[in-house]
């Protein structure tokens with residue numbers, strides 16, 4: 001089976017005072033199901049830009065992004081964003097005055113989820129990431145940072161995308177809670193066959209991932225932490 005997501009000869013640059021500033025130069029990386037990837041690199045190395053291209057929040061200046069071998073432009077960028085990829089943000093991006101459950105069911109409605117009983121499925125996804133039925137009925141404002149990030153992961157799961165991308169998902173959390181969130185993301189890859197791509201500054205998280213993509217000065221290196229993983 002081919003890769004789930006493939007970035008082919010991707011380049012990205014910004015224009016700054018009429019000069020071209022290269023951020024990513026001719027990068028090719030593939031992402032497979034069942035693998036937990038981390039993207040690391042110094043501040044400004046283009047990690048967030050990379051994730052934005054992988055999740056169609058932006059388009060590369062050069063090169064293409066393929067999903068199951070098909071150019072995501074052909075799939076349609078908004079359809080790809082809605083149906084094929086789920087994004088977890090550092091700042092959770094939940095609707096604060098809604099309950100955890102409403103946050104998840106609202107996302108299911110927006111993405112046109114085909115689940116018949118949305119509430120039941122949302123509760124199941126929330127339970128999977130450690131949010132009880134009681135907590136699910138609380139306004140997210142009243143939940144801790146770690147609980148809010150769990151809710152945002154449950155929201156990411158509810159649209160059944162095989163590809164989950166996360167930008168510094170543990171950036172606002174203490175070490176213990178961060179480790180729990182990493183455990184959840186790891187389990188999604190290893191037990192549920194998702195392709196999980198996490199941008200992080202944290203070396204400890206990178207060490208726990210299966211494959212590390214390191215960005216530096218526009219170029220990149222890919223290292224497998226596990227011998228069984230081909231890169």
Ligand SMILES: Nc1ncnc2c1ncn2[C@@H]1O[C@H](COP(=O)(O)OP(=O)(O)OP(=O)(O)O)[C@@H](O)[C@H]1O
Nearest residue numbers: 014015016023041042043044045046047048049050
């Ligand atoms: N809209 C923009 N216009 C010009 N330059 C930009 C723009 N957005 C980002 N950049 C620059 O592109 C570079 C890469 O940014 P990016 O956010 O992808 O890096 P990063 O590795 O995620 O950084 P950090 O770890 O600090 O979040 C940075 O130098 C940033 O200043």
